[in-house]
Amino acid sequence: MTNLTILTGRITKDLELKQAGQTQVTNFSLAVDNPFKKDDTSFFDIVAFGKTAELLNNYCGKGSKILIEGNLKQDRFQDKEGNNRSVIRVIANRIEFLDSKGSNQQNGQPQQQRGQAPTGNNPFSNGNGPIDVQDDDLPF
Template sequence: MSSLNRVILIGRLVRDPELRTTNTGKSVVEFSIAVDKRFKPQDPSQPTADFFRCKAWDKTAEFVSNYLSKGRLAAVEGRIETRKFVDKEGNNREIFEIVADSVQGLDRPRDDAPGNAGGGQSYGGGGGRPAGGAAPSPDEYDPFADE
């Protein structure tokens, strides 16, 4: 019997993405998104959203770092991965994170947000913007064009 590990989430970035480069030269970005709950809790002290840690690699990481920021609406498609570690106090910990294959910006940046060009752009899974340079404007963007 086969198994399947796929997840698609739509939510807002909780903070600005953090891009870094590994020792082997690969780009990786970490970010978190808040996904509104379908039904709001009756108790106002309960959270109205679920929070997910996300990670993306290579060109997808660069796209997220360059074009998304805190508060932006994004669709994240990928898989759930678990990681176990021992924290500074010696406690065993396990975290769940989304390893994104594809990330798409679903809204336009605010006019006062510096460095945020274009909306509705995506990268991952072999599509998206070409590496380097500015993203095309939403009017010029053709998701079916050959790159």
């Protein structure tokens, strides 16, 4: 029997890393849009443990778009009134970052731009100028 779930969506709140015994854990909700119906979003409870939880906490935040691969886990319990309840969560086994933590921040701060690293004392850098090669230096 197979129990595999793959979801792509956005994290709904800032993540909080907690210690549970000897391992780290983070719980969060993932908003997943219905591709066939506008304004139809489902919210799934996700649990990540260990290195997965640590990576999520370090590189993702509210609004981050991620892909989760995991399995469904049903927890049964009784509420304060003694009623039997059930909740289904996705236990994350694998994650993919579809954008970075900073790409969704809306605080007006400019994001770090990607570009060429400064050359400094790079012996292979020619300053993007022409290279002087003599015909005698070529082996053909």
